[in-house]
Amino acid sequence: MSVNDNEPYVTADGRKIGGVLMEMKNITLRFGGVKAITDISFDIREGEIRAIIGPNGAGKSSMLNVISGFYIPQEGEVWYKGAPRPQMKPYEVAQQGIARTFQNIALFEGMTVLDNVMTGRLNHMKTGLLAQAIWKGKAQAEEVENREVAEKIIDFLEIQHIRKTPVARLPYGLKKRVELARALAAQPSLLLLDEPMAGMNVEEKEDMSRFILDVNDEFGTTIALIEHDMGVVMDLSDRVVVMDYGKKIGDGTPDEVRNNQNVIDAYLGVAHD
Amino acid sequence: MSAAFLNTLEVMANGLMAGVLYALVALGFVLIYKASGIFNYAQGVMALFAAMTLVGAMEGRVPFSHLINAVFGTEVHHFGWHLPALLGIALTIAVMVFFAWVVQRVIFKHLVGQEPIILFMATIGLAYFMEGFGETMWGSDIKTLDVGLPQGGSFAIEDFTATWAAEGERYYGMYIDNLDMVATVVAILLVSALVLFSQYTKQGRAMRAVADDHQAALSVGINLNFIWVLVWSLAGFVALVAGIMWGSKSGVQFSLSLIALKALPVLMLGGFTSIPGAIVGGLIIGVGEKLFEFAIGPYVGGATENWFAYVLALIFLVFRPQGLFGEKIIERV
Numbered sequence: 001m002s003v004n005d006n007e008p009y010v011t012a013d014g015r016k017i018g019g020v021l022m023e024m025k026n027i028t029l030r031f032g033g034v035k036a037i038t039d040i041s042f043d044i045r046e047g048e049i050r051a052i053i054g055p056n057g058a059g060k061s062s063m064l065n066v067i068s069g070f071y072i073p074q075e076g077e078v079w080y081k082g083a084p085r086p087q088m089k090p091y092e093v094a095q096q097g098i099a100r101t102f103q104n105i106a107l108f109e110g111m112t113v114l115d116n117v118m119t120g121r122l123n124h125m126k127t128g129l130l131a132q133a134i135w136k137g138k139a140q141a142e143e144v145e146n147r148e149v150a151e152k153i154i155d156f157l158e159i160q161h162i163r164k165t166p167v168a169r170l171p172y173g174l175k176k177r178v179e180l181a182r183a184l185a186a187q188p189s190l191l192l193l194d195e196p197m198a199g200m201n202v203e204e205k206e207d208m209s210r211f212i213l214d215v216n217d218e219f220g221t222t223i224a225l226i227e228h229d230m231g232v233v234m235d236l237s238d239r240v241v242v243m244d245y246g247k248k249i250g251d252g253t254p255d256e257v258r259n260n261q262n263v264i265d266a267y268l269g270v271a272h273d
Numbered sequence: 274m275s276a277a278f279l280n281t282l283e284v285m286a287n288g289l290m291a292g293v294l295y296a297l298v299a300l301g302f303v304l305i306y307k308a309s310g311i312f313n314y315a316q317g318v319m320a321l322f323a324a325m326t327l328v329g330a331m332e333g334r335v336p337f338s339h340l341i342n343a344v345f346g347t348e349v350h351h352f353g354w355h356l357p358a359l360l361g362i363a364l365t366i367a368v369m370v371f372f373a374w375v376v377q378r379v380i381f382k383h384l385v386g387q388e389p390i391i392l393f394m395a396t397i398g399l400a401y402f403m404e405g406f407g408e409t410m411w412g413s414d415i416k417t418l419d420v421g422l423p424q425g426g427s428f429a430i431e432d433f434t435a436t437w438a439a440e441g442e443r444y445y446g447m448y449i450d451n452l453d454m455v456a457t458v459v460a461i462l463l464v465s466a467l468v469l470f471s472q473y474t475k476q477g478r479a480m481r482a483v484a485d486d487h488q489a490a491l492s493v494g495i496n497l498n499f500i501w502v503l504v505w506s507l508a509g510f511v512a513l514v515a516g517i518m519w520g521s522k523s524g525v526q527f528s529l530s531l532i533a534l535k536a537l538p539v540l541m542l543g544g545f546t547s548i549p550g551a552i553v554g555g556l557i558i559g560v561g562e563k564l565f566e567f568a569i570g571p572y573v574g575g576a577t578e579n580w581f582a583y584v585l586a587l588i589f590l591v592f593r594p595q596g597l598f599g600e601k602i603i604e605r606v
């Protein structure tokens with residue numbers, strides 16, 4: 001099957017999946033004595049929705065943090081766009097076109113929704129300080145352009161009605177959506193979502209699933225997401241990595257993973273030896 | 274208008290202008306505190322250091338001349354030039370930016386994520402180091418700073434207000450310091466520039482983002498170190514402005530660094546994270562202490578300006594611990 005070799009292919013619903021965009025090679029991450037990740041390798045292909053699942057404490061967020069530069073693994077290499085990535089600060093990773101959301105939401109609480117989304121455009125603001133100080137031509141054109149992108153994303157995620165609302169006042173579900181909007185505003189090559197649906201009700205989950213699919217479909221954005229809800233994962237993702245106790249215990253299409261005995265054991269809580 | 278009323282008005286006007294200076298110093302604190310959670314004890318010493326550097330640059334003093342002469346047995350003191358004020362100020366700004374970079378690079382880069390009290394201690398160390406360093410660099414003599422700002426009282430205002438008094442009353446007009454008026458205008462310009470910068474530039478937006486949430490700021494590609502250097506540079510610039518105003522008035526000497534102590538009650542009043550708070554707080558304290566001294570001072574033996582601000586701030590602290598504009602503190606449980 002083409003899903004597991006490296007040839008580009010077209011999915012059943014007509015989305016194009018390309019070559020490898022990011023590859024994790026033998027990643028090991030320790031916190032003192034705790035091994036959060038043990039020798040894990042997997043790849044993320046251009047245009048796909050890649051899920052990372054596993055029980056609590058399996059090391060999923062840690063993996064996302066390695067990808068986004070928040071954690072530095074003791075061993076292993078991260079390959080991005082066909083080349084090994086040198087050790088980078090999180091802001092440098094972001095500047096390379098990797099945007100993310102956080103498991104426990106990190107928004108600019110004091111800013112409005114629009115301001116938050118505009119902050120996601122910072123990497124696309126190029127005009128120098130002096131030009132901005134004089135506030136003419138180029139800087140203004142740039143501001144207008146960035147504003148347009150931000151507004152488009154706000155429309156896309158259906159949060160126009162709260163554009164000017166300070167984020168601190170929003171309910172949890174909407175905050176998650178604003179965080180997604182800010183990440184999208186960067187027009188990333190790779191979007192990392194840490195439990196985008198955690199703590200949501202059924203309706204909110206459905207909305208969020210639809211947005212994720214639409215983002216992938218319309219913008220062709222590659223997405224790696226962590227999610228606990230199995231139904232959601234099976235519906236959304238092209239391929240799934242399963243982690244347990246820091247180790248990879250499964251990798252493949254939703255169907256493959258669903259029938260993997262190790263995965264079944266981990267989720268049913270079979271005792272580890 | 275009665276002469277008594279006019280006198281009160283004069284006291285208030287002078288209080289407002291003193292308040293502007295307090296606000297300026299407090300502003301330096303707020304900038305750094307908002308962006309990094311560091312309460313910068315060294316803000317006052319930074320003002321002193323900036324003013325010393327400005328005097329040194331303008332007078333063409335050789336930095337570290339005592340040290341150089343002691344080590345090499347030479348007798349160098351002056352380069353023999355005099356710089357115009359603007360050039361001296363530009364040079365001093367460059368020095369303050371370099372200072373900001375060094376502070377971030379050598380100290381605070383290594384203290385990221387530490388407890389606020391540790392950061393505070395580091396700034397105390399920095400303050401004492403800078404004080405000594407500044408004296409080694411420029412000597413400990415009292416220096417006069419003259420960047421060409423007008424001195425003395427304004428005759429125009431004196432003449433103009435003299436006509437306000439009611440018929441038959443003896444009134445000679447208000448005494449308003451020229452320098453205070455310049456300081457007020459400069460402070461208004463400075464604050465407006467800062468607000469425009471933080472609202473309308475990329476770096477300003479990044480600065481606000483960092484002040485709000487470090488993790489989120491990183492995730493959108495903001496280099497925290499750069500922003501912190503920027504913020505320390507801005508605080509250095511604000512310190513320079515305060516240093517020029519204060520130094521032109523009372524000379525550049527150690528006591529200049531104590532203006533930081535005046536900023537403390539201002540911050541307690543205005544909140545540590547609020548720029549409008551710093552300004553309004555500064556004005557309230559400036560006016561408050563002058564009025565109090567004027568009205569109550571004579572009955573309690575004077576010198577109330579030494580303590581009034583603190584008592585006012587304490588009373589405030591009891592009723593509104595977050596300050597006038599500070600965000601409400603809600604303990605998470």
Ligand SMILES: Nc1ncnc2c1ncn2[C@@H]1O[C@H](COP(=O)(O)OP(=O)(O)OP(=O)(O)O)[C@@H](O)[C@H]1O
Nearest residue numbers: 031034036054055056057058059060061062063103
């Ligand atoms: N910054 C850290 N310092 C120390 N230990 C950490 C840190 N981050 C994660 N860990 C540890 O690494 C392990 C994996 O944690 P991680 O957050 O990656 O799990 P997870 O799969 O995301 O779990 P959950 O589903 O609960 O979010 C845990 O044992 C956790 O305690």
Ligand SMILES: [Mg+2]
Nearest residue numbers: 060061062103
């Ligand atoms: Mg997690």
